[in-house]
Amino acid sequence: MELSLDHKNSMLLLIMILLVVLGYGQDYICSRATYYGSPDCLGNPTGACGYGEYGRTVNDGYVAGVHRPYRNGTGCGGCYQVWCTTGECTKEGVIVVATDFGVGDWTDFLFPAKAYTKMARPGFEAYLLSYGVVDIQYRRVPCTFRDSNLIFSVHERTNYPHYFAITIIYPPGVYDVVGAQIWQEDCKAWRGMRKPYGAVWDMENPPRADLRVRFLLSATGNVNDATWVESPTMITAFWNSGTTYEVAVTL
Template sequence: MDRTLSFFCTVSVLLFISPSNSQSTFNCSRASYYGSLDCPASYRGACGYTDLGLQINGGDVAAVHRLYRGGTGCGACYLVRCTYPQICNTDGVNVVATDFGVGDNTDFILSARSFAKLAQPNMASQLLAYGVVDIEYRRISCQYPGSNMLVKIKEHSDYPNYLAIIVLYRAGQKDIVDAEIWQEDCKAWRKMRKPYGDVWDMENPPKGPLTIRCLTSGDDGQKWVQLSGVIPSNWQAGVTYDTLVQLD
């Protein structure tokens, strides 16, 4: 299987979020929205997903506040439900955190598309008029049937002197809290830096195919996940590589 994929292939991968193995209790908060149904907001995003942050999960995405956790919360999936029974449905919407945002005592700033999905049939315009609503939410597992994790080389990387990566399509409820690259000539792991969001980088990375390991953290503790030879020796900025593995 060819590890190299274009960025346009990555955005075509559908995100499926399942409530299995999720938190059993809901937390109370508030949510607002950005953009509009007709004209989505321009996007940069604190997590580092760039334009993918508008397309992942079919556009059902959110900026989060306390849940951002210095970028560790990027990529986490949540079930969000509005608590106004006269106008909100009981299903809510499943969203993925792709940005940081602070609102009016809100934990979530949803895309307009996602906010509208909180409403009962034919009541989206009335709900959007509220601007901010009371919600309940819980973290749920992300599921990517048939898809492995992908490592994208950030566009501002500079071969061979500077490498910045982001790990996309992580299943389950695992956070990545550390990342290292194996340096073969020294027989040692070199720690990567986390400059912002979900991005990991390194000045003067090792030569040759690069093996990365990520420290994941979840309810069952912490575990290193090794991605052997995932980045080729002639890596290129903007290119996405298939890890051939997926989180449990």
Template sequence: MGFPMEKQMVFLGLVVLFPLLCTSDNTFTSSRATYYGSPEAYGTPGGACGYGGYGKTVNFGNVAGVSRLYRNGSGCGACYQVKCTDTEYCSDDGVNVVVTDAAEGDRTDFVLSTRAYTKLAKPNLAMEMFDYGAVDIEYRRISCKYSGYNLMIKVHEQSRYPQYLAIVILYVAGQNDLTAVELWQEGLKEWNPMRRASGAVFDYANPPSGSINLRFQLSGNAGYTWVQSNNAIPGCWKAGAVYDSSIKLA
């Protein structure tokens, strides 16, 4: 899945982010999981969420592609605890993963990176787990916690100053789904929606000059809420740059 633009956009930058994942009180749901191979056992930088290098290395490469949990991109960045249930090789805690892609296997909700799939097994029993290919699991949503980081905004490398702005949202902590992003148009005195181009990537043609105010709609345990960042992106923004929104989520 890519950008529905004249040409497909890709991330070239590598952003290494390591979240601390805290479990919630949610009950477990039964499903199935499989895995995909990669040379380094990490995630893929070409995932549908548009994270680029972040999607490969976040959470030490313990990442997953999901099917119905992708939710048209609003499920990107969500964290889950996944435990296998149908073999004697299964570990008690399983693995905590971050959603970075959309994917579907053999009646599965999760397609795990090789590194993540290995952690479903007890120590030294990973090879036996791989023989199964797909396993029964149970999973639950957990909170993402990024110690020392606020919500961050990365300007997509294919943005073209000043005519076209695309951003990807990083460090969405807690159990929050990012459902909308709006940009303030000072001349019109109104908030205008940015388009969800792909996954966690939002874009806007002909953005206003000067610094840009943004607000983000989040869906979480408290329902829908808006959080706002004034001067979130400077007037002289640059493609590939990462900016701090000063928004701290829990």
């Protein structure tokens, strides 16, 4: 029995909806990727995001230096699914965390060898390495190696009481941190923090008391459609570098 045009259109619409629900309707970007060598095949401990050693081993070492996704550090900590378009590659590709700025031969992703070869089908890793640069597709995805909370830590260069800095080490879902503020109790007002580089936010001469911090989150990177979330935990005076805090996020 031949279907009518209305039935065909209805079935096509249903298929498109199902594809979006299953995740195949997500936008992806065409680009290129390459890799660099390192003694242990892990990431760069002096990366531009300010993660230090954490930037080498987070996500089991599946990390990347990124170009366009870096966005002056706003993209630090974001997760991306990347797959190459040659016959040696799997359909799943690799999910990496942006921990550094990096660009090669017109590339958006600069992988350590471990992450680069993860895109290959078993037994084809050497072939992929021989190319040096491959065409890819990528998209932003929620990170899954932790829970859905925003996680930040007190930066190692914090110097009480003159200088306070934090590092956003895990943004929630596909949200970016596009602003950070500290409560000034004597003025009854929020003071904006500066983003000097990467995922680091800082303030000179912060309040000399327990600190209340809040963050501006955006799914598009635009402050005009962003939402403030406040940390439920006060950062105690005489801050200790390396201390980690979590902020539950429900948007």
